[in-house]
Amino acid sequence: MSPATDMAVTVGGVRLANPVLAASGTFGYGREYSPYLEPGAIGGLVTKGVSLQPRAGNPPPRIVETACGMLNAIGLANVGLDEFLAHKLPWLTEQPGAVVVNLYGESVGEFAELAQRLGAQPGVDALELNVSCPNVKEGGMAFGCHPGAVGEVTAAAVAGAQGKPVWVKLTPNVSDPAPMALAAAQAGAQAVSLINTLLAMAIDAGTRRPKLANVVGGLSGPAIKPVGLRMVWQVASALKAEHPTVDVVGLGGIMSGIDAAEYLIAGAKAVQVGTASFTDPAAAGRIAAELAAYCTEQGVSAAELSGSLRV
Amino acid sequence: MSLSLKAKVSSNEPVGPEIYLLSLEAPAIADAARPGQFVMLRVSPGPEPLLARPFSIHGADGGKLLILYQVKGKGTKLLTQACPGSELLTWGPLGRGFDLTAERPLLVAGGMGVAPIAFAIEYLCNKFDEVRLLCGVAGTVRHEALIKLFAGRLGSARVKIRYSSEDGSIGRKGLVTDLLKEHFSTSQPLKPDTVLACGPLPMLKAVALLCAEFEVACQTSLEAPMACGVGACLGCAIPAAGGGYLRACQEGPVMEASLVDWEKI
Numbered sequence: 331m332s333p334a335t336d337m338a339v340t341v342g343g344v345r346l347a348n349p350v351l352a353a354s355g356t357f358g359y360g361r362e363y364s365p366y367l368e369p370g371a372i373g374g375l376v377t378k379g380v381s382l383q384p385r386a387g388n389p390p391p392r393i394v395e396t397a398c399g400m401l402n403a404i405g406l407a408n409v410g411l412d413e414f415l416a417h418k419l420p421w422l423t424e425q426p427g428a429v430v431v432n433l434y435g436e437s438v439g440e441f442a443e444l445a446q447r448l449g450a451q452p453g454v455d456a457l458e459l460n461v462s463c464p465n466v467k468e469g470g471m472a473f474g475c476h477p478g479a480v481g482e483v484t485a486a487a488v489a490g491a492q493g494k495p496v497w498v499k500l501t502p503n504v505s506d507p508a509p510m511a512l513a514a515a516q517a518g519a520q521a522v523s524l525i526n527t528l529l530a531m532a533i534d535a536g537t538r539r540p541k542l543a544n545v546v547g548g549l550s551g552p553a554i555k556p557v558g559l560r561m562v563w564q565v566a567s568a569l570k571a572e573h574p575t576v577d578v579v580g581l582g583g584i585m586s587g588i589d590a591a592e593y594l595i596a597g598a599k600a601v602q603v604g605t606a607s608f609t610d611p612a613a614a615g616r617i618a619a620e621l622a623a624y625c626t627e628q629g630v631s632a633a634e635l636s637g638s639l640r641v
Numbered sequence: 642m643s644l645s646l647k648a649k650v651s652s653n654e655p656v657g658p659e660i661y662l663l664s665l666e667a668p669a670i671a672d673a674a675r676p677g678q679f680v681m682l683r684v685s686p687g688p689e690p691l692l693a694r695p696f697s698i699h700g701a702d703g704g705k706l707l708i709l710y711q712v713k714g715k716g717t718k719l720l721t722q723a724c725p726g727s728e729l730l731t732w733g734p735l736g737r738g739f740d741l742t743a744e745r746p747l748l749v750a751g752g753m754g755v756a757p758i759a760f761a762i763e764y765l766c767n768k769f770d771e772v773r774l775l776c777g778v779a780g781t782v783r784h785e786a787l788i789k790l791f792a793g794r795l796g797s798a799r800v801k802i803r804y805s806s807e808d809g810s811i812g813r814k815g816l817v818t819d820l821l822k823e824h825f826s827t828s829q830p831l832k833p834d835t836v837l838a839c840g841p842l843p844m845l846k847a848v849a850l851l852c853a854e855f856e857v858a859c860q861t862s863l864e865a866p867m868a869c870g871v872g873a874c875l876g877c878a879i880p881a882a883g884g885g886y887l888r889a890c891q892e893g894p895v896m897e898a899s900l901v902d903w904e905k906i
């Protein structure tokens with residue numbers, strides 16, 4: 331057997347034992363999946379998006395399966411910051427692996443306040459700003475489609491975060507994500523993660539009704555992987571030229587270790603596993619192991635694989 | 642404790658029109674299973690269909706997990722093709738089951754609602770000399786096999802079953818709620834203290850209303866589209882009586898009827 335490959339990476343200011351994280355909104359607050367994963371199997375997790383106040387979310391139906399994917403319109407339902415700090419974060423802090431808190435505000439001021447209160451928590455390793463949710467009316471994607479707004483939100487969060495790394499989660503619902511990534515980098519983000527879900531819809535021809543109560547929702551799962559790869563490659567290339575210290579975290583449709591490897595090759599330093607966890611609660615751990623096997627076979631470390639696309 | 646495993650199919654046989662009984666080798670899940678809980682089952686290892694399907698636990702017997710399912714769409718159709726010896730990714734047991742501590746429980750099942758109710762009956766038969774079930778079906782043509790299976794599995798003399806059918810082919814013609822109303826009106830003073838119900842949503846709604854009217858506690862087993870089954874995706878929202886939502890997979894699938902907003906659901 332060949333010696334163990336070095337899977338550790340430093341991404342967006344956070345040291346990870348391996349480059350696989352669980353994606354926001356698909357892994358709850360971590361504990362939901364603890365029966366299914368060995369402790370330390372993944373590099374860490376990104377929490378469900380936290381807002382200042384609790385949010386009930388959208389009326390059902392909120393999810394629908396589509397060809398090789400699914401739509402969701404959860405509406406950022408979450409327990410709110412106080413409950414998160416009191417009852418979700420303490421357990422998470424005790425687990426091995428990085429804790430990245432995904433957060434969502436309806437205004438620049440809310441992003442700043444969230445960043446400040448979460449940045450003060452020793453158990454939090456990084457903040458991920460969700461400026462890309464397609465399922466809420468205020469904020470969300472509205473912030474993520476204009477470089478100026480992305481820069482403003484990022485700068486406010488960075489100022490509040492007391493040195494804690496800030497990542498910005500980008501939307502694919504733009505023609506070119508690179509200007510948003512550059513704006514985030516310029517404003518002090520240490521990483522950008524992409525992609526969030528693609529705005530989409532599904533219709534029941536029998537009843538002529540939309541299949542989601544919200545009419546539209548976000549598409550995720552294997553169907554979106556080619557879009558994610560393209561955007562990660564575009565963003566990684568742009569950042570390399572202008573902000574080489576800012577990292578890319580790649581996601582969208584990762585179902586296997588090979589899928590994860592493809593994202594690293596395209597330029598990501600780390601990856602996130604989302605919808606795959608719904609299809610197999612142990613998926614994130616399995617993907618980390620498969621990625622390690624791939625790296626061993628290729629004779630490269632995870633860090634070396636990153637950005638190794640031969641064009 | 643819930644867990645995930647590749648469960649070997651021991652049998653998967655039709656027991657009626659479009660109705661199958663699946664038996665899986667999953668001792669760790671079967672041993673932990675309680676009536677009213679469910680499992681998530683991946684009918685195909687590939688990306689199509691992508692999501693697992695939720696199924697109530699119909700029985701847990703010597704390490705075997707029993708699932709009674711009806712063919713509805715592409716996932717359940719594919720499931721009919723699972724041969725003995727093949728493996729299906731399964732996780733569970735999941736969710737909140739029935740609270741079986743009542744003194745005088747009454748079970749109410751509509752159609753495929755018998756799947757979890759049968760498991761509850763097995764439990765209750767260990768505790769009571771007599772267990773009462775009201776069972777509503779569309780008609781015997783569709784449900785004859787189900788009734789036979791039911792009678793076979795629950796053949797214990799302790800189970801007293803009354804049927805209603807929409808076409809009048811078995812039991813009382815009408816809906817199971819007609820039976821329930823009659824039962825409430827005639828069973829004094831030994832009126833049930835709790836109703837445990839599973840079936841289609843309109844039935845559950847009617848059962849919940851009747852129970853409220855007669856001041857009988859009511860536990861309903863609810864369905865919602867699910868992605869994860871473990872409380873993480875928040876897809877399975879059920880409108881809650883006090884506003885907001887409950888997760889069918891976590892606060893349910895069995896919920897006190899009084900916790901549910903039956904108008905919004």
Ligand SMILES: Cc1cc2nc3c(=O)[nH]c(=O)nc-3n(C[C@H](O)[C@H](O)[C@H](O)COP(=O)(O)OP(=O)(O)OC[C@H]3O[C@@H](n4cnc5c(N)ncnc54)[C@H](O)[C@@H]3O)c2cc1C
Nearest residue numbers: 694695696697710711713714715716717756864865866894
């Ligand atoms: C807690 C729970 C327990 C269940 N127990 C049983 C059981 O014991 N026996 C049984 O026959 N059926 C049961 N069902 C319903 C069963 O899950 C659906 O019939 C099945 O998912 C249909 O899948 P399909 O691919 O054949 O249909 P499709 O219509 O092709 O499914 C498409 C999508 O819709 C979802 N969906 C469709 N119908 C339902 C439904 N009624 N409830 C929730 N999601 C649905 C599917 O999961 C899938 O994601 C249960 C549902 C829940 C939530």
Ligand SMILES: Cc1cc2nc3c(=O)[nH]c(=O)nc-3n(C[C@H](O)[C@H](O)[C@H](O)COP(=O)(O)O)c2cc1C
Nearest residue numbers: 353354355379402460525526550551582583604605
């Ligand atoms: C049910 C669901 C809920 C999600 N919630 C969030 C969220 O709260 N914040 C966020 O930034 N992204 C959220 N996402 C997006 C995912 O983190 C991810 O970007 C997207 O699903 C694409 O990855 P995937 O194809 O691997 O799922 C959610 C996705 C799903 C399916």
Ligand code: FES
Nearest residue numbers: 870872874875890
């Ligand atoms: S099915 Fe995912 S939270 Fe209930």
